[in-house]
Amino acid sequence: MSKNTDIVLSLDQVTQIEVIPTILDVVCKTTGMGFAAVARVTDDSWVACAVRDEIDFGLKPGGELDVKTTICHEIEQHREAVFINHVAQDDVWRDHRTPQQYGFQSYISVPIVLRDGHFFGTLCAIDREPADVRKPSISGMMKLFAELIAFHLDAQRKMQKSDNALDDERHTSELREQFIAVLGHDLKNPLAAFQSGLHLLSQSSTDDRTRQVTRLMQQSADRMHELVDNVLDFARGRLGGGIPIHPADTDISVLVSNVVAELQSSHPGRDIRTTLQVDRTCLVDPGRMAQVVSNLLANALTHGATDEPIIISARTDSAGLMLSVCNGGDEIDEVTRKTLFHPFFRGRHDRPRDGLGLGLYITSEIVSAHNGALTVSSSPEQTCFNVFIPHAQLLHAVPR
Template identity: 35%
Template sequence: MTTVAEFIEKNRERLIERYTEEVGRLDAARGLSPYERTDTFPEYLSTLAAISRQGHRGDTTKTARRLEETHIGQRVRLGFNQEEVTSEYVLMGRLISGLWEDLPLEQQPSQEDTRLLFEELKGAMDQVVVTFSGYSQEDRQREKRFLLRLNALASEVMGEDEHSIPLEERLGALVEVVQEAMRADGAALLLLGSGGRTLIPATYTGRWRALTETETELVPVDAPSFVASLAASEEPLELPDAASAGPAVAEGVRQSGLHSLLGLRLWPHGKLLGVFYLGIAELRPFEPQAKRYLETLVDYLSGIIQKALLLQQLRQTNERLRKSETLHRLATEAISDAIWEWNIQTGTITWSGVVEKLFGYTREQLGGPFSSWSDKIHPEDRERVVHGFHEALARGELRWRDEYRFLLRDGGYAHVTDHGLVEQDASGRPVRMVGAMQDITARKAASEALRASEDRLRMAVRATELGTWDFNPVTGILRWDDRCKALFELPLESEVTYDGFMAALHPEDRERARTAVEWALQPASGGEYDIEFRPLGRMGQGARWVRSIGRAYFEGGRAVRFIGTAQDISERKHQQQEAQKRAEFAEQLIGIVSHDLRNPLNAITLSVAALLRQEDLGERQAKGLARISAATERATRMIRDLLDFTRARLGGGIPLERRPLDFHSHCRQVVEEVRLAHPDREVEVVGRGEGAGEWDGDRLAQVITNLVNNALAYSPSGTPVRMETLGEDGTVMLSVHNAGRPIPPELLPRLFEPMTRGRLGGDAASRSIGLGLFIVANIVHAHRGTIEVRSEEAAGTTFTVRLPRHAS
């Protein structure tokens, strides 16, 4: 497979000739000498070849940037426009890629090689845009970010429901977004009045916020003022110093301490909507890109305001229409579902089309005489419902309501609620009745299910010996069931109060319990309550522990009910305490034994080293001493792991000594040491990005050594292990990948727990006691970092560590 560099170098003269020829066809290149047309292209070809060979490393990128800046600057001086200079880099890509586009795939450069070429050309074109427009990628991203914020506020303003926020209540938030985007200290929005001759102050933000109530004077669009000038101008206008502008600027604006102003009109669809202007504290001109940025934001703001105004007018029109239509009003009040109308004078009923969906009848089948409805009422309900219906009319009532079973087309029955409103004529005589029938079958079933569920819950509570309590924060009334009182050894007939509950707690637990209750009653807590405490009842007989779980419910930001359960957890608590004592004793014993074993092991190590230096050793003796040395080293590693385990579990965490170091260089050095122990295995190391930071180098070496040794031990001997380091903003990343069988899924959740090992595999002599990954995780966490693992059959196993560059 041929590289891009090889194609460039073999065809260098041809590429220069073709480039010079095609650039000469541009209008701006007419009259230029061949040298001026070629410019820096030959040197740029060499740089592209270097990038193909070594990527964006070293001086290559700097050289490319320098050549691009030189070329673009020269083109600007010769009168080229942005499109012409950009087309030159498009031409470069087309000429170079044309060298292999007709060749078989195996003779073409790799995808990675081609990607590097086009990434470089795209970066050059981005630089062209920045040079000509002064509008960088960062500027465009910032613009997108604030347009998204405006769009989010627009969604609130123009919501489809009746509870959407009115425009006048959101104008301040919209203007604040534009002010923040422009990094201004104040902003103002004035909208055109209904007569089209005056501008009305709508909102002020920032330092001008206080002007909302004081600067309410209307501004004529033809007045000699800065605001009127904005309304008449097609381009953004600047005012160098508002403080010295006199009557051209409102008095409050002049006295605000803001000086330089920039503004423009809101002009959606060629019609004046209003004006917007902002101010900054210092005296300075505004950059061209700032004006373009403001034009984009205000154009978007204009669209939001215009759409919101149109929507507001539409809602007002709909509201007037709703109030003017009696049928619509009556149907809405009757909870619209299947709408019906009974003409009392003719005795006929008509239905809305929903009846077919709800009950299976067409409008014609269910419509007609009164009996077409009454005959379909369940026989057990019919007499009661029909009698109540006529009684309501006879008494002159204007509203009727009932609940009954109604026959479906398929022969079954639906539970319905039916209610109607009576319309009377001028003399008070009923002339028609409009109503709605709603299918509540599912609601009835849910209600029955809820009742059954509550019965089961009460039985479950009794079976689990849970006590229940109910507290009303508004009235202060607290109720306990019998089991709850028994937990506190109170008589069943005793009254319980909140203060009495607190007094019945162990003195050491009262403040903690009071804080937990007060927090649960705050809306910010979500109402959650979960605490363990000791009642006073059996202080002399061994502490009893109770766990109480509850939830608070809120209305209007105020807690109105607080309910929960209480359970005796004394036995479980005592078992946990005993287990904790046993675990701490075992870990202390491990620490003591591990520490005391280091001295004899050190003596063995020194003695073996002294014996190995003797010149008269036989081969058999040397092998025996080597085995002793290897066994001693394994024992030392185990002791070191045990000591780290003890520090992590009992000593408050593994201690660190941070020092400045280069992450990439340190990782490569540690891997070189691992390679010496595995000369037959391939370990790839790739590093990218900035590597400077502060870490504990020795502890970091433990992490790398453990992860790489694990990868070598649990992967097939013929496969490589890959380690990648990456410098990111504020963090560095280390990943170690190996092929082979994946880690069993049931082991993954506890892989970093102590005494845990993966599947069997690797050199038996190199196996540890199962503390390696536990210690690795504790070292990473001590650096305030994270570690995670992914293991799949196809993708292999990858451990990923992320560390902050500096201590938090």
């Protein structure tokens, strides 16, 4: 911080302490001295921040002295208060250059030290006449006033930090909204238009080669759309107020069956089995819950043993909805389990993976938005991801 900036900031801080004028008035009346001030003292400056002057000493708020000509310069170094009753009769101070230069006979200077140990400056008083300032009532009062000023300065610093943090949060919030807007509009909308164009091209083309290329482009566009959706969900969950949900009366059996059918069609060689014991509907967001099932099943298809079945179970009872996706394959170690639901987690580095590593994180956020819990258990035999939605989300019996 520059010298000028420090002076302006110090003047502003002291000016905001409403009790300072009263303190200086009490100091003058109690000690009988005609000048009292709160000074900002550094290695290279002495600046009066607040002044009461009844002896025409000539300093006003903002006025400066050469710090090396002041006793405050010495106090900054040893942090000890100085009380002088009568300079001319004091063996220590009678030949000191400061009282000779400024013409005072009585003097008080008490260090103002903040809670973190930072030396702010001094509470000081002078007069051209002697004064009895070494008595305990005066020294105790002055030290108490210095501590009171330090308390107010500390409180101001804390308030300033809070204000700065609030400004930073507001700025972050604005950036967050801009980021989400970019994803939601500047990326998604052109991508949707691109997908629509590919669909029309595939429908109108009669050339097999063109259709094949268009189909591959459509798959890539679908994957891009999924990545954008995942990053958008990440922004809402991690940076915003959480992933929004819109609960509705949902038949979980139908939802699970539809997701399984969709992924089974794209993985015809895999064995996907379902065990559904759902006797009532659930109050969940059907789109988001389908995303949960899809993410967990896609994870099992990616990481599970290809020669072992994937088993999806769903069950409702008095406790709530239990949903699990289990697959064979390598056991997930304890260290990895602790970070599975972190964003951008991509598992073992010796296996190439598509995507950003947001699937399990987003799944966890969706479950949390339903007041539920997502856990994982793993053994050498199988790995299971388990979703629990509490009973408060269950509705009425499903007709069969």
